[in-house]
Every structure is written in C-alpha cells, then in structure tokens.
Amino acid sequence: MHEIGREEVLRVLRDLGATKVLIQTPEGLKREAQGLADFLEENKIEAIISGDINYGACDPADGEAKRLGCDALIHLGHSYMTLHLEVPTIFVPAFAKVDVIPALEKNLDEIRKLGKRIALVTTAQHIHRLELARKFLEENGFEVLIGRGDSRVSWPGQVLGCNFSAAKVDADGILFIGAGYFHPIGVAMAVKKPTLAVNPYSGDAIWLDKEAERLVRKRWAQIAKAMDAQRFGVVTSTKKGQLRLAEARRIVRLLRGHGKYARLITMNHINYPALEGFDFDAYVVVACPRVPIDDYENWRKPVLTPREVEILLGLREDYEFDEILG
Ligand code: SF4
Structure with missing residues (x-):
C-alpha cells in the first residue's frame, strides 16, 4: 500500500556518515x-527497530536513539514537524498509492453542495495527490483554496488530528480527502463550515456536520459530568x-483561581x-486532543480539554475544538 524510498533513506544516511540507526514505526x-x-544492514548500517507503537510526528524517539548510541533516527509514516x-x-x-480522482469524480454532485469556493485538505498520506485533485476540481468549475x-x-493543505490551520481559509465549505473520521470531524468542529469527506479507497462521501454535532453534544455531557468536581x-x-x-500550568492556575484543587501530572502515554x-x-x-475526545x-x-475547562468555569460559551497550533 505504501512506498518507502529505501535508496533515498540510504543516501541520506550515507551523507550523514551514519553507521547505526533507530527505526520508529x-x-x-x-x-x-x-x-x-534488513535493507540497511545489507548495506552495512546497523538498524534497531523501536517496538513502541508511534502515533505521530509529535512523538519522535530521538532521545531513545541517542541513548542507544545511534547516529540518526528514521521516523516512518509521518511528515516533518518543527521540534x-x-x-x-x-x-x-x-x-x-490510491488514486483520488475516481472518488472525486463519483461524488461531484455531492461536492457541488459545498458551494463554488472550496477549501481542499487531506492528511500526509494523500498530500502528493492534492495538486491533481485541485486541477480536477478546477476543471469542473470550482474555485479551490489550499491553505498554507x-x-x-509540513505541506499546504495538510491537516493533523490536532491542527486544522490549513482548513481556515475564506471558503464556502471544506472538502477533505482521506479515510477515517477523526480528521474530518475535527475539521468540521474547528472550522464550523459544511465539511464533506471523500474516501479514495471506498469511493464513499460523508457529510461531517451531523457527526460533529453529535460529538459536540457528547463533549457537553462530559463538561456537565465534571460540574461538581472539586479535585482536578x-x-x-x-x-x-x-x-x-x-x-x-495556565489551566492549573485557572482551576485554582476558581477555588478548585488542581495538580499537574506528566506522563508519556x-x-x-x-x-x-x-x-x-x-x-x-x-496534550494530544485525541486522548480526551477519542x-x-x-x-x-x-476527562476534558483545556477549552472545555474554560466552559466549565464560565469563561467561554461556544464550544471550540482543542488544537495545538504552531
Ligand atoms: Fe500527535 Fe495527536 Fe497531533 Fe497526531 S493528533 S500529531 S498524535 S498530537
């Protein structure tokens, strides 16, 4: 399903003079x-694989690589994050590898319901198809905006589960290309505009507005459950x-300022x-907004997000999705 450019990785490692690497996946x-x-060891570079499952570019194992005496870390599956x-x-x-155009073609009537001026977003997995998708949509009469x-x-038009900044452009609606629900629901909740997700594998299209409303209702229920809590x-x-x-620390201060007991805890997973x-x-x-929401x-x-605490304390009225912005 996926392509990993092994030769390119080897070339970069050789440029770095690396003889021992940690691979994270x-x-x-x-x-x-x-x-x-296996390929790297055939080419005289010792390779250790991290058995810890990795969920995002937000969690690079560079510290582990250093402790293991590795010259470099290979982080598979995610794009660069500034850290x-x-x-x-x-x-x-x-x-x-999947082509996204057939699914767009199949759902053109549905996409037209977003309006003429649409924001196009996707995850890193399909980002290399975004320009082709834009061209196809423009040929079909849309004005396509791809937010930086x-x-x-890493790329214009890319969204993460914690960051929908690329979708915040002056469009009538948002078209998300990709599989799974969390990203497009996040888009719909964060941007508050009509959002349609087109799945290039199944060819299906799904409107996220109702899903987002359902999720927001569940989040209000979590806030209500925490109303009488004193110890956070x-x-x-x-x-x-x-x-x-x-x-x-800001949330701890806010809670304490409102007469609650609050204690800061750190943990990895x-x-x-x-x-x-x-x-x-x-x-x-x-931390990752997926933890309390998913x-x-x-x-x-x-379990609440920071924005939900603000609602709980009466400092905010509208529901806002928790994002980590760069
Ligand atoms: Fe990391 Fe969570 Fe953001 Fe994904 S959504 S990049 S796991 S913080």
Whole structure:
C-alpha cells in the first residue's frame, strides 16, 4: 500500500556518515520497518527497530536513539514537524498509492453542495495527490483554496488530528480527502463550515456536520459530568510535540483561581488505568486532543480539554475544538 524510498533513506544516511540507526514505526508499517532494517544492514548500517507503537510526528524517539548510541533516527509514516531533535532525524512519510480522482469524480454532485469556493485538505498520506485533485476540481468549475497552515504542518493543505490551520481559509465549505473520521470531524468542529469527506479507497462521501454535532453534544455531557468536581488532575505528555507545559500550568492556575484543587501530572502515554490510584474527581488532558475526545469512554472519571475547562468555569460559551497550533 505504501512506498518507502529505501535508496533515498540510504543516501541520506550515507551523507550523514551514519553507521547505526533507530527505526520508529506506526502500527501499520511494521513490516516495512523490518524490510528497511534488513535493507540497511545489507548495506552495512546497523538498524534497531523501536517496538513502541508511534502515533505521530509529535512523538519522535530521538532521545531513545541517542541513548542507544545511534547516529540518526528514521521516523516512518509521518511528515516533518518543527521540534528540537537530539539526533538527525529522517521523516519518511507513507504516501498511499490510491488514486483520488475516481472518488472525486463519483461524488461531484455531492461536492457541488459545498458551494463554488472550496477549501481542499487531506492528511500526509494523500498530500502528493492534492495538486491533481485541485486541477480536477478546477476543471469542473470550482474555485479551490489550499491553505498554507501553520508551522506544525509540513505541506499546504495538510491537516493533523490536532491542527486544522490549513482548513481556515475564506471558503464556502471544506472538502477533505482521506479515510477515517477523526480528521474530518475535527475539521468540521474547528472550522464550523459544511465539511464533506471523500474516501479514495471506498469511493464513499460523508457529510461531517451531523457527526460533529453529535460529538459536540457528547463533549457537553462530559463538561456537565465534571460540574461538581472539586479535585482536578491536569495531565500533559512528555512526548516532545505534545508537551504543552505552559498551557497546562495556565489551566492549573485557572482551576485554582476558581477555588478548585488542581495538580499537574506528566506522563508519556496518557491512559486512564495508569491514573486510577490518584484522588481526583476529573481530569484535563493538555496534550494530544485525541486522548480526551477519542478515548473518553475508557475513563471512569470525566476527562476534558483545556477549552472545555474554560466552559466549565464560565469563561467561554461556544464550544471550540482543542488544537495545538504552531
Ligand atoms: Fe497526531 Fe495527536 Fe500527535 Fe497531533 S498530537 S500529531 S493528533 S498524535
């Protein structure tokens, strides 16, 4: 499904003079990681694979690579994110081979319902097809806007689960190309405009507005559940691109300023079972926004985002999606 340019990786490693590397991979590219390690060792570069599953460019294993004495880190599956890294790091995004045009062609009538002026966004997996998609849509009478996005994203038009800056342009509606729900729901919640997701694998199109409304209702229910809470655990992550210490401290101060007990906690992989022994009534996750939004059903205590705490304390009325902006 994905292409990894092994020769290109080898060339960069040789330019760096690297003799030992750590390879980090998401769940879906484990076999590719293994194949790359075999290839590098055939070419006289020792390769170690990290067995920790990686979810994003926000979590590079550069510190581990350094401790292992590696000259470089190969981070598979995600595109470059601006972070201070301890060893040279090669980000190898996994570009999907699927053609996106047939799915766009099939759904042209649905796409027309977005309006004439549309913002086009996608994930790193399909970003290499974005210009082709733009051309196709322009030929079909649309005015297509591709937002630059901020410094957290690598390419114009790219969205992350925590950053929808590329979708914030002056368009009538947003067209998302890709599979999965979290990104397009995030777009719809963050941008608050009609959002249509076209899946290039299945050829299906789905409107996200209703999904986003449903999710916002669930989030209001979490806020309501936390209304009587007095003791808050404010959790941030030590993963480099999720460590929002200043924001976490701000939330602690806000809660304390409103007469609540609040304690700052850091952990690497944020999960409820690891927090269970503490004495808190509710939690605030100031790290990856996917944790409280995707995983809240597995938490026995209410778990909120920083923006939701502001609502809880009466400092904000409108619901806002939690984003990490660059
Ligand atoms: Fe993805 Fe979460 Fe990392 Fe953002 S913080 S890149 S959504 S894993």
